[in-house]
Amino acid sequence: MSTRKGALAIYNTLSGKKELFRPIHEGQVGMYVCGPTVYNNVHLGNCRTFISFDLAYRYLLHLGYKVRYVRNITDVGHLENDADEGEDKISKKARAEKVEPMEIVQKYTLDFHGVMTAFNALPPNIEPTATGHIIEQIELINTIVKNGFAYESNGSVYFDVEKYNANQPYGELSGRKIEDLIANSRVLDGQTEKRAPLDFALWKNASDEHIMKWPSPWGLGFPGWHLECSAMSAKYLGEVFDIHGGGMDLKFPHHECEIAQGCAATGKKPVQYWMHANMLTLNGKKMSKSTGNSLLPADLFSGENVLLSKSFHPMVVRFFMMQAHYRNTLDFTSEALNAAEKGFEKLMLAIENLLVLVPSSNSSINTKVLVDGFYAAMDDDFNAPALVACLFDAVKQINAIVEGRATINKDDLLVLQKEISVFVFEVLGLRRPTEKNDDQRLSNVMALVLELRGSARENKDWITSDKIRDGLSNAGIIVSDGKDGASWK
RNA sequence: GGUCUCGUAGCCAAGUGGUUAGGCACCGGUCUGCAAAACCGUCUACAGCGGUUCGAAUCCGCUCGAGACCUCCA
Numbered sequence: 001m002s003t004r005k006g007a008l009a010i011y012n013t014l015s016g017k018k019e020l021f022r023p024i025h026e027g028q029v030g031m032y033v034c035g036p037t038v039y040n041n042v043h044l045g046n047c048r049t050f051i052s053f054d055l056a057y058r059y060l061l062h063l064g065y066k067v068r069y070v071r072n073i074t075d076v077g078h079l080e081n082d083a084d085e086g087e088d089k090i091s092k093k094a095r096a097e098k099v100e101p102m103e104i105v106q107k108y109t110l111d112f113h114g115v116m117t118a119f120n121a122l123p124p125n126i127e128p129t130a131t132g133h134i135i136e137q138i139e140l141i142n143t144i145v146k147n148g149f150a151y152e153s154n155g156s157v158y159f160d161v162e163k164y165n166a167n168q169p170y171g172e173l174s175g176r177k178i179e180d181l182i183a184n185s186r187v188l189d190g191q192t193e194k195r196a197p198l199d200f201a202l203w204k205n206a207s208d209e210h211i212m213k214w215p216s217p218w219g220l221g222f223p224g225w226h227l228e229c230s231a232m233s234a235k236y237l238g239e240v241f242d243i244h245g246g247g248m249d250l251k252f253p254h255h256e257c258e259i260a261q262g263c264a265a266t267g268k269k270p271v272q273y274w275m276h277a278n279m280l281t282l283n284g285k286k287m288s289k290s291t292g293n294s295l296l297p298a299d300l301f302s303g304e305n306v307l308l309s310k311s312f313h314p315m316v317v318r319f320f321m322m323q324a325h326y327r328n329t330l331d332f333t334s335e336a337l338n339a340a341e342k343g344f345e346k347l348m349l350a351i352e353n354l355l356v357l358v359p360s361s362n363s364s365i366n367t368k369v370l371v372d373g374f375y376a377a378m379d380d381d382f383n384a385p386a387l388v389a390c391l392f393d394a395v396k397q398i399n400a401i402v403e404g405r406a407t408i409n410k411d412d413l414l415v416l417q418k419e420i421s422v423f424v425f426e427v428l429g430l431r432r433p434t435e436k437n438d439d440q441r442l443s444n445v446m447a448l449v450l451e452l453r454g455s456a457r458e459n460k461d462w463i464t465s466d467k468i469r470d471g472l473s474n475a476g477i478i479v480s481d482g483k484d485g486a487s488w489k
Numbered sequence: 490g491g492u493c494u495c496g497u498a499g500c501c502a503a504g505u506g507g508u509u510a511g512g513c514a515c516c517g518g519u520c521u522g523c524a525a526a527a528c529c530g531u532c533u534a535c536a537g538c539g540g541u542u543c544g545a546a547u548c549c550g551c552u553c554g555a556g557a558c559c560u561c562c563a
Contacts, residue, residue, distance in 0.1 A: 036563075049563035079561070089561075174558075176492065184491055184559055225561090247563030248494095254562095277563070278494095284555070288562060323512065324502060329495080329556075336501040339513030346512085349527080377503095385503050389511035399528060462522060469524090480526045487526095 005063050007379040010243070011327060013251065013274040014173055018381055023242045024272065029060050029067045030241035032233040032271075034250055035127070037074040038108035039089040042115055043294035044317075044332065045280040045287030049247045051318060051429075052277040052326035052382075054121040056245070058427050059378050070236050071124040073112075075105040076131050076212050077204075077225045088222070091211050101212050105129075115297045118314040120429050126236050130228035134214045137223040137231040140265055141202045141216075149264035153193040155205030155219040161198040164260055170198075173259060173274060174252035200257055202227050226257035233270065234262070244271040248278050249286075277326045282307075284331065295332065309334050312341065313433050319344040322384040322428050343392075348432055350395040351424060353402050354417055360407035365397045367412040371419045378427065387423060394420060450479070450486050 008021040023029050033053045036042055050071075060067050078089045094101040116123070130137075141157050144150045150159050161170055165178045178198070185197040201224035206213035213220045223231075233241060239262070246255060255274065262270030279286045287294040295305060303311030320340035324330040370393060377386035394416070400406035408416065424430050449468060456464040469479050472488070479488050 034563075037561090042563085046563045052563090174492085176559080180491060181559075248557070249562055252492095252558060253560095279557075279563075281556080286557070286562085290561070320501085328502085331501070333501075335513080339501060341513090343512040346527095383503075385511075389503065392511055403528065405529095457522080460522070466523085473525090478526075481521065481524090482527075483520075 004375055004379075005065070007375070008059075008063065009379060009381055010273050010275065011381045012272075013276050014271070019273070021273065023065070024240065027064070027066060029065045029243065030237035031057065031060070031067060031069045031243040031245065032229070032237055032241065033069070033071045033124070033244075034229060034246035034254070035071040035073050036108075036112055037078040037089055038105050038112060039078070039093045040108060040289060041296055041298070042108075042112050043287055043289055043296055044300065045282075045294060046247075047115060047119060047297060048280040048321055048330065049245075049277040050116060050121055051119055051321050053245045053275075054119075054429055055322070055326070055384060055427070056243075056275065056382050057122060057124075058429055059382060062422065062427050068126070068237060069122075069124040070126045070128065070233065072229060072232055073105075073109055073127060073129045074225070074228065075109075075129045076101075077223045077228060079204075079225065088210075088212060094211065105131075118297065118301065119318050120315070120431050122429070128232045128236065130223065130232075131212075133228065133232050133235065134223065136235050137227050138203075138216050140227065140231045140234070140261070141223075143265045144202065144261065147264055149260075150202055151195065152218055153195070155221060156193050156201060157203040157218055158194050158199040159202055159257070159260060159264070160195070161200070161260070162196055164264055168263055170260055171252075171256060173256050176252065176256075200224060200226060200253065202261075226254055227261065229254075230258050230261040230265070230270065233258075234265075239266045240268050240270055240272070242271075243273045243275060245275040245277065248276045251276055278329050280321075281329050281331045286329075287332070307334060309338070312337055315431055315433055316341045316344050319347075319388075319428075319430060322430075323388055325381075325383055325385055327381070344430075347391060347395060347424065350398045351420060351432075354398050354420060357398070357401055357408065357413055357417075359410040359413045361409060362407060363409045363412045364406045365401070365408055365412070367408070367415050370394050370397070371415065374419060374423045378423075384428065387428070391420070391424065446477070446488055450488065453479075454485065 006020070009018040010021045011018045031053075033050070035050075036046055053071075057067060057069050075090060076088065079087065090101045090104050094104045097104065141150065144159065145152070145157065149164050150157050162178070164170055170178050171181060181198055182196075203216060203218055203221050203223055205219055205221045210220075210222070213222055233244070244255070244258070259269060259271070262268065281287065282293050282295060285291075285293050295307065297314070297317075299305035300308065300312050300317055301314060303309075316337065317340075320337055321330065323340060323343075370390065373390040373393070374387055377383045377390055380386065397406060401408050449472070453465050453468040456468070472479055477488050479486050
């Protein structure tokens with residue numbers, strides 16, 4: 001168990017402040033993150049949120065917490081808009097592709113998992129689906145109705161926002177006042193079932209043509225979008241749990257509704273620490289599927305997109321994201337990604353060197369200051385960019401040792417090797433891209449080729465030497481001439 | 490229109506009352522047959538205008554600009 005636990009501060013959206021993190025149960029953390037609605041391929045913006053919370057999860061694990069990390073899959077109930085005829089996103093896609101809704105769900109869940117694996121995001125401990133928890137959702141609605149905060153209307157059930165607000169403020173999380181919300185709420189056509197525009201659906205009745213529907217006390221229907229997170233977080237993490245995360249754009253109304261549902265059901269605020277990840281922007285605007293201003297991870301990995309000059313390894317993209325704080329917007333540009341790639345390679349090279357460093361009898365560098373810097377950065381609301389800056393300080397020191405301008409003793413070396421590996425690979429979740437020279441046959445061939453080129457160079461046969469170098473370059477192999485002979489990658 | 494956030498060097502991006510954040514690019518150097526790579530060094534910025542303060546990029550006010558939410562969104 002780490003002894004560093006007490007220092008972690010988390011910015012809590014609910015209070016608007018950084019607060020020292022104190023879990024409800026000593027040594028244990030319950031964390032819920034809103035997952036994707038699987039009606040389409042996840043774009044890079046979606047990924048940023050999940051990677052941000054993967055970082056938080058990883059650091060909590062590193063600190064020694066026993067974490068139960070729940071991230072849902074929304075496979076029903078997410079409507080196109082709030083009007084009565086608003087269509088379910090999954091159903092719509094299923095009809096467009098002429099397949100079963102569950103085929104859509106399966107297809108895009110697999111895509112999501114594949115992308116998360118590529119980004120080296122740890123899987124959550126539980127990944128519940130909305131359709132798998134219809135009973136829990138119906139029970140929750142029953143409780144809310146029984147407590148007087150919801151009403152039935154024409155086979156649907158709505159949350160009574162104004163009644164709720166009479167006792168506890170609705171809009172706390174997003175800093176809204178109900179009067180302003182009422183004044184500004186858009187009246188959509190066909191909202192005939194609701195008593196007030198602000199009321200949101202807990203259960204919607206299903207018309208005959210609806211494919212995804214379940215029996216309930218109010219007839220055939222399906223659950224409202226906001227409900228699933230309340231039902232599933234309560235089931236797996238309890239009525240009150242530690243951390244709830246999600247994208248900034250879910251703050252209102254989704255998370256606001258979750259608070260209302262939780263309070264209406266139990267009288268207790270469901271979440272201790274609300275965390276919100278900021279948006280990834282493209283052309284200065286939020287990445288968004290609906291506006292077409294988005295980029296798919298697959299395009300990035302293949303380089304097949306007009307915005308990109310080349311392809312990028314998933315770890316370069318992850319490193320790029322780690323250079324910005326999760327609460328700030330991050331602007332995506334091909335240029336910024338190129339810069340991240342260079343920096344990432346520099347870091348990886350220094351780590352390779354660190355692992356084979358030869359210790360001296362004494363140290364001219366201060367290992368403790370470096371390592372304390374790593375913790376201080378992450379303790380400050382998971383400040384990954386500050387951690388990266390500290391890591392590059394270490395890189396500079398490692399290079400100095402490699403070149404004999406500094407020394408490190410055996411104990412310090414062991415500490416540095418361990419802590420850098422921990423923070424780079426376990427906490428930031430980076431992986432070294434698979435080495436091309438894993439192939440033993442290729443290694444042997446290259447050893448021979450470089451030996452021949454070495455002979456040519458000794459004989460000042462630059463024509464042969466350069467021909468080999470250029471030929472290999474065309475084959476995607478880069479030869480580097482160092483002091484101790486040539487190497488390749 | 491309402492609510493809120495942001496504006497940091499060529500680019501990306503931390504910091505948020507007093508000490509060079511960092512990465513990339515540029516430029517200079519070491520190395521090299523040449524080049525690349527690698528390494529070292531240089532480049533010292535906080536939208537504008539006022540105010541508070543011994544001291545402001547950081548706090549306050551105004552102006553300008555950008556974005557988010559208010560409707561599905563990570």
